[in-house]
Amino acid sequence: MSASEIALPLQMGAHTIWTLRRRLVPYRLSLAEALAADLPRLVPLARRDDGYLITSVPAAWRAGLIALHPELRAFIRQRYWRRYARLDLAFDDYWAGLSAKGRSTLKRKSRKLAVRSGGVLAISCHRTPEEIRAFHAAAREVSKLSYQERLLDAGLPDGPDALADMCALASRDAVRAWLLHLDGRAIAYLYAPADGDVLLYAHLGYDPAHATLSPGSVLQIEAMRQLMAEDRFRFFDFTEGDGQHKRQFATDGIDCVDLLLVRPTLSNLFVTSILGGFDGFLAAAKRLLAASGGESRIRSLLR
Structure with a gap:
């Protein structure tokens, strides 16, 4: 683990207003590490390094981690719930744990898609190298249409190197991927590489022409059904950040922060003051918009 120039964007919705950069050692806690009781051990900083960027730090660890590094200044970039789902449950028990409204919606959407099919x-699961190649070809066609790729630059990776990495995981039985088909072609995909016995929610996308059918949600619940029947993995990790989809399908969550620990130089303190001011302004604006009922309108304009 070594330092590199890391972008610290000032973002409003999906739009980046400005990007600051610092030379930081990145450390992303895995779900297993976040669920453990031990604080992460950080490598020593090199002379020209500015500090660390540690993501998915359980909020309960924050004070202890800061206390281990009193020579550094701490700054919280964001706070969120890291959602995950247990896969050692019987599917019926998992299903019963979803909200009544969620179950009703999923039943209706699944039934509608099934009638159309x-x-x-029509769902296919892909896990071998040959199957992953077929998955990638079909999923890339969906990804090109998806808002994840068009607006968030978060589509399914393309190119021979990305495909080679996926096939390498498949050769070790370390990936699961699914396609939802309609009228003979894929309309949604879900790609989940494995980290030990944890599957990671890496890429989900769908054709916006079928958005009213909630194809991403239908595909997710059927993937969960298959994974619980397979009994190969322990958790499905929805990773950093929060959202309605993750809340709907998770069984548990960890209150987390992304933590910057930086040397108290003038340039570092200047950067963190800008980040803090911008994040504080956004938080205040969101509270004001929520009180006035305008938050949903602004969010739709930012997409």
Whole structure:
């Protein structure tokens, strides 16, 4: 683990207003590490390094981690719930744990898609290198249409190197991927590489022409059904950040922060003051918009 120039964007919705850069040692806690009781051990900083960027730090650890490094200044970039789902449950128990409204919506959407597909949902699971190649070709066509790729630059990776990495994981039985088909072509994909016995929510996308059918949600619940029947993995990690989809399908969560620990130089303190001022302004604006009922309108304009 070594330092590199890391972008610290000032973002409003999906739009980046400005990007600051610092030479930081990145450290992303895995779900297993976040669930453990031990604080992460950080490598010593090199002379020209500015500090560390540690993501998915359980909020309960923050004070202890800061106390281990009193020579550094701490700054919280964001706070969120890291959602995950247990896969050692019987699917019926998992299903019963979803909200009544969520179950009703998923049943209705699944039934509608099944009727369109001739009576059953057309879902394929891909795990071998050959299957992953077929998945990648079909999923890339969906990704090109998805808002994840067009607006968030978060589509399924393309190119021979990305495909080679996926196939390498498949050769070790360290990936699961799914496609949802309609009228003979894929309309949604879900790609989940493995970290030990944890599957990571890496890429989900769908054709916006079928958005009213909630194809991403239908595909997610069927993937969960298959994973619980397979009993190969322990957790499905929805990773950093929060959102309605993650809240709907998770069984548990960890209150987390992204933590900057930086040397108290003038340039570092200047950068963190800008970050803090911008994040504080956004938080205040969101509270004001929520009180006035305008937050949903602004969010739609930012997409």
